[in-house]
Amino acid sequence: MDNNLSCLPRNLSQNVRIDVKLPWCGVPVITITGSSDVSEGDNAVFTIQASQAPTANLSVTLEVRESSGDGQDFVAPDNEGLKTVTIPSGQLSATYTVSTVDDSTDEVNGMVTVALQDSTAREYSAGHNATASISVEDDDATVVSLARLGSGGLTEGDTVEFILTLGRALVAGEIIDAPLSIGGDSGVSTDDWSLLKKAGDNLNTGVTLSAITTATPQVRFSGAGARRATLQLTVVDDGTTESGESITVALGPDGSETNGFDHLSLTTNVGGGADPHQTQNSFSVTVADLAAQRLVLSQATLAVEEGGSGSYMVKLATQPSGDVTVTVRGTADTDLILDTNDEELDNQETLTFTPSNWDSGQPVKVTAAQDTDSLNDHVTLSHVAAGGDYTGAQPSVAVTVNDDDTLLISVTDAAVQEAEGAELVFKVRLNKALTDSSRTVKVNYATRNGTATAGNDYVATADTLSFAAGDTEKTVKVVVLDDSHDEASETMNLVLSLAADSQQQDGVRFVNPVGTGTITNSDPMPRAWLTRFGRTVSQQVVDVLQDRFSTRPSAPGLALTVAGEELTDAGPLAENQQVLSKLLGFEKVGAPQLVEGSSFSFSPQATATAAGGAGGPGRFSLWGQGALASFRGEEDSVSLEGDVSTALVAAEWRTERWQAGAALSHSWGSGSYQGEVGNNSGDGEISATLTGLFPYGRYGLTPRLDIWAVAGTGWGELSLQPLQPDGEGREYQPDTRLGMAAVGMDGLLMDGGAEGLSLNATADVLTLTTTSEAVKELASSEGAVSRLRLGLEAVRPFPLSGGASLLPSLEIGLRQDSGDGETGFGLELGAGLSWSDAARGISGALQGRTLLTHTDEEFREEGVSFSLGWDPSSGNRGVSLSVSQAWGAVASGGMDSLLSPTVLEAVDDTRTGGQEQFEAKLAYGFPAFGEGLTVSPGLGVVLSSDRRKYSLLWALSPYGEQGQADASWETALEGEREERSSAPTSVGHSLGLRFSLLF
Numbered sequence: 001m002d003n004n005l006s007c008l009p010r011n012l013s014q015n016v017r018i019d020v021k022l023p024w025c026g027v028p029v030i031t032i033t034g035s036s037d038v039s040e041g042d043n044a045v046f047t048i049q050a051s052q053a054p055t056a057n058l059s060v061t062l063e064v065r066e067s068s069g070d071g072q073d074f075v076a077p078d079n080e081g082l083k084t085v086t087i088p089s090g091q092l093s094a095t096y097t098v099s100t101v102d103d104s105t106d107e108v109n110g111m112v113t114v115a116l117q118d119s120t121a122r123e124y125s126a127g128h129n130a131t132a133s134i135s136v137e138d139d140d141a142t143v144v145s146l147a148r149l150g151s152g153g154l155t156e157g158d159t160v161e162f163i164l165t166l167g168r169a170l171v172a173g174e175i176i177d178a179p180l181s182i183g184g185d186s187g188v189s190t191d192d193w194s195l196l197k198k199a200g201d202n203l204n205t206g207v208t209l210s211a212i213t214t215a216t217p218q219v220r221f222s223g224a225g226a227r228r229a230t231l232q233l234t235v236v237d238d239g240t241t242e243s244g245e246s247i248t249v250a251l252g253p254d255g256s257e258t259n260g261f262d263h264l265s266l267t268t269n270v271g272g273g274a275d276p277h278q279t280q281n282s283f284s285v286t287v288a289d290l291a292a293q294r295l296v297l298s299q300a301t302l303a304v305e306e307g308g309s310g311s312y313m314v315k316l317a318t319q320p321s322g323d324v325t326v327t328v329r330g331t332a333d334t335d336l337i338l339d340t341n342d343e344e345l346d347n348q349e350t351l352t353f354t355p356s357n358w359d360s361g362q363p364v365k366v367t368a369a370q371d372t373d374s375l376n377d378h379v380t381l382s383h384v385a386a387g388g389d390y391t392g393a394q395p396s397v398a399v400t401v402n403d404d405d406t407l408l409i410s411v412t413d414a415a416v417q418e419a420e421g422a423e424l425v426f427k428v429r430l431n432k433a434l435t436d437s438s439r440t441v442k443v444n445y446a447t448r449n450g451t452a453t454a455g456n457d458y459v460a461t462a463d464t465l466s467f468a469a470g471d472t473e474k475t476v477k478v479v480v481l482d483d484s485h486d487e488a489s490e491t492m493n494l495v496l497s498l499a500a501d502s503q504q505q506d507g508v509r510f511v512n513p514v515g516t517g518t519i520t521n522s523d524p525m526p527r528a529w530l531t532r533f534g535r536t537v538s539q540q541v542v543d544v545l546q547d548r549f550s551t552r553p554s555a556p557g558l559a560l561t562v563a564g565e566e567l568t569d570a571g572p573l574a575e576n577q578q579v580l581s582k583l584l585g586f587e588k589v590g591a592p593q594l595v596e597g598s599s600f601s602f603s604p605q606a607t608a609t610a611a612g613g614a615g616g617p618g619r620f621s622l623w624g625q626g627a628l629a630s631f632r633g634e635e636d637s638v639s640l641e642g643d644v645s646t647a648l649v650a651a652e653w654r655t656e657r658w659q660a661g662a663a664l665s666h667s668w669g670s671g672s673y674q675g676e677v678g679n680n681s682g683d684g685e686i687s688a689t690l691t692g693l694f695p696y697g698r699y700g701l702t703p704r705l706d707i708w709a710v711a712g713t714g715w716g717e718l719s720l721q722p723l724q725p726d727g728e729g730r731e732y733q734p735d736t737r738l739g740m741a742a743v744g745m746d747g748l749l750m751d752g753g754a755e756g757l758s759l760n761a762t763a764d765v766l767t768l769t770t771t772s773e774a775v776k777e778l779a780s781s782e783g784a785v786s787r788l789r790l791g792l793e794a795v796r797p798f799p800l801s802g803g804a805s806l807l808p809s810l811e812i813g814l815r816q817d818s819g820d821g822e823t824g825f826g827l828e829l830g831a832g833l834s835w836s837d838a839a840r841g842i843s844g845a846l847q848g849r850t851l852l853t854h855t856d857e858e859f860r861e862e863g864v865s866f867s868l869g870w871d872p873s874s875g876n877r878g879v880s881l882s883v884s885q886a887w888g889a890v891a892s893g894g895m896d897s898l899l900s901p902t903v904l905e906a907v908d909d910t911r912t913g914g915q916e917q918f919e920a921k922l923a924y925g926f927p928a929f930g931e932g933l934t935v936s937p938g939l940g941v942v943l944s945s946d947r948r949k950y951s952l953l954w955a956l957s958p959y960g961e962q963g964q965a966d967a968s969w970e971t972a973l974e975g976e977r978e979e980r981s982s983a984p985t986s987v988g989h990s991l992g993l994r995f996s997l998l999f
């Protein structure tokens with residue numbers, strides 16, 4: 001069996017073992033796709049697609065199955081198993097609908113899968129997309145219940161346990177957020193309780209607890225197995241005498257639904273959402289106050305400024321049975337002074353309460369002395385009660401003395417978009433201004449590299465800032481260096497330190513001594529250059545293949561072309577004369593001509609058994625071709641250019657109608673880019689190599705109309721070298737990838753013959769993407785380009801009496817360039833009318849064209865020309881006259897010049913003319929030296945708005961009759977006078993001698 005088969009014959013024996021999955025030949029390839037996900041009870045719709053329309057109703061076998069969750073089914077049993085669907089004759093697709101079951105059971109989301117089955121009768125083949133699945137979402141809410149463990153009331157300090165339980169266990173990826181509401185009597189607040197998860201093995205699987213310091217905590221269940229949360233609520237002993245409280249815990253709604261909570265403002269993602277249990281959704285518990293007596297303090301914390309004072313109040317919670325003495329302690333070895341006598345400062349540290357004044361608050365005054373350090377002081381004041389049923393330690397007060405000597409220095413972060421003249425602006429701040437005019441605070445600063453480096457991304461700087469009396473903020477600016485390559489976001493640091501003057505820096509410290517500078521970047525390189533490089537390579541591949549498609553196959557053997565001249569191995573010397581001329585140096589050959597004009601093709605002698613399929617016998621061949629191109633462009637004020645050389649080697653199989661093969665290419669590109677004028681940091685050099693593989697094919701719809709397609713991928717490396725101000729260059733070498741595809745049509749749509757309408761068409765679509773990987777200090781890039789070209793040319797000959805003929809023609813060209821390169825839309829119209837009378841030797845032509853739209857809306861171009869020729873003689877003797885008049889741009893070739901350039905902007909460069917021009921030539925051939933030679937004197941004149949050209953010609957050649965081959969040799973002497981109105985030298989003369997020999 002042929003190992004290169006792309007399909008299997010339908011008559012293949014059942015006993016043949018096949019190890020590779022191949023479609024059956026000549027039958028449709030069937031694929032299947034599914035619609036979007038559905039909810040239970042909705043229909044899941046699948047589309048069965050055929051690669052070609054069947055000629056009769058085609059029955060396709062399907063297998064319907066489902067993946068169920070939680071023991072429930074979404075598809076009725078009679079809807080599962082093997083089913084059939086019919087694709088009607090002449091149609092490309094059919095749909096198959098699977099009904100899902102809508103129940104009231106909370107269950108895991110499921111999935112319906114339909115798989116294509118192979119045809120036992122080999123009437124179709126299952127394609128790569130032979131299976132499709134549609135998710136079925138459950139619409140029944142998951143119920144969350146809440147229950148307390150235990151019973152009875154609580155005392156302050158006690159803990160109550162409760163659980164939240166889901167109606168089912170979650171699976172991986174599912175989340176339910178259950179909000180709680182904790183409240184109670186009017187005096188209950190979040191200070192009265194605390195909430196935690198209970199610790200222990202096998203508890204709280206997949207459970208997290210958040211917002212526990214608020215009255216609306218939230219319990220999240222997530223992941224496989226999550227179902228139960230066990231929580232503990234502890235009542236806080238607040239030290240306040242109360243008559244008793246009641247605390248209620250409930251499943252709280254999220255405020256968007258009346259039936260409880262849902263997932264509109266939460267992150268619940270289970271099908272059907274989640275709802276609280278209708279009855280098991282709350283519990284309440286009563287809290288008894290502790291019986292112990294205690295002091296009542298007006299506040300638990302106190303802040304005092306250095307050199308200032310503050311106070312708080314103390315009283316008893318309940319009436320004592322006798323006098324109570326309260327001692328305040330905690331000021332030893334500190335700068336705090338206590339005074340419980342509000343009238344005079346005498347360091348009194350005790351308070352006395354009696355059964356009659358127990359509920360009247362008494363003040364404790366705290367005074368903070370000045371010190372010389374720069375630190376805040378922290379002191380805890382304790383209270384000890386004695387007498388009247390009050391004993392032991394009581395609540396305390398935490399006192400903070402805010403120092404007034406500390407100076408705090410900080411620096412802000414900065415960010416800027418990389419651009420010409422951009423700067424990172426840092427703010428260095430002092431928390432308060434100096435009041436002493438004789439004092440100065442000095443701060444050193446210096447830049448430090450991060451991912452951004454000095455000299456490449458910014459200009460390093462270091463200096464000292466001085467803060468005098470009244471100063472609180474200074475500015476530091478770091479100059480950013482602009483370039484043209486995309487480095488993504490980079491960072492550097494501005495680092496602060498104190499100057500060495502120790503007497504001036506007393507009481508100064510940093511709270512944020514390092515600022516981060518972020519340089520954001522979105523420069524076009526390397527994407528801009530790489531996209532154009534990839535576009536040029538793709539165009540070279542397409543151009544070479546189109547030329548290959550349009551060229552008739554060469555004879556078996558080796559055909560070699562050098563610099564546009566074909567070398568033959570069996571022809572006479574005359575057939576290789578141009579090659580010899582170039583090899584001997586008589587004709588100069590440039591590198592572009594050598595690369596583009598060189599190729600080879602080798603085809604072995606066809607055998608009698610060669611199989612060609614439709615269209616005749618086939619033939620295998622190897623061929624190679626070179627291509628050379630250049631590009632220029634501009635993007636985001638960056639100008640770029642490049643030269644690209646590509647060599648292709650391919651192997652192909654070709655018949656009269658079919659042509660298929662694969663080309664291996666290797667491309668070299670080099671160029672440069674330049675930023676804004678005067679900004680050398682935006683300049684650089686760039687080069688790339690790319691190796692690609694491009695399968696291609698062509699099919700002849702008719703002998704003169706082809707369709708073709710090519711697609712492929714390429715891989716290589718890019719070298720980008722920015723120009724550095726210090727002359728030291730960096731080089732980035734990311735790997736690159738190319739993906740491209742093109743499809744087109746070219747040839748004669750309608751053949752009218754000698755007297756009918758003929759219509760030629762050319763059309764193609766090209767799309768490509770290029771990518772480069774991220775390397776250190778260079779971001780990854782991705783670019784895409786697409787192009788559409790369409791050209792139509794209509795010709796209708798009209799024979800006239802006496803052998804004359806009239807030939808009108810009309811052509812239209814359209815192209816659209818889109819993507820990350822040059823873009824635009826162009827529309828070209830052209831028309832012509834030619835007339836000839838061979839019997840009289842007279843011919844005439846009228847041509848015109850206009851470019852209607854262009855990427856530059858202000859660019860317009862029109863041209864009209866008229867020509868007339870008279871040559872009544874039958875050889876190269878006698879009179880000949882030609883006259884032409886042109887207005888505007890060149891009047892012919894408009895469609896080719898619109899469609900041929902790689903980018904639409906190049907259309908501007910392909911057009912010449914744009915002015916009125918008259919041209920005439922007159923010559924007469926005389927016999928000389930008997931009848932063997934002809935002498936032809938001639939006159940010529942060209943007149944336009946900016947030049948005049950006059951020429952005089954004498955030519956000598958062998959006599960030739962009309963219809964004979966060109967003369968084997970000719971020698972000519974030609975003199976010219978040219979007058980230009982705009983040239984520095986207005987008049988120029990030239991004299992030339994030309995000799996040509998055909999051998």
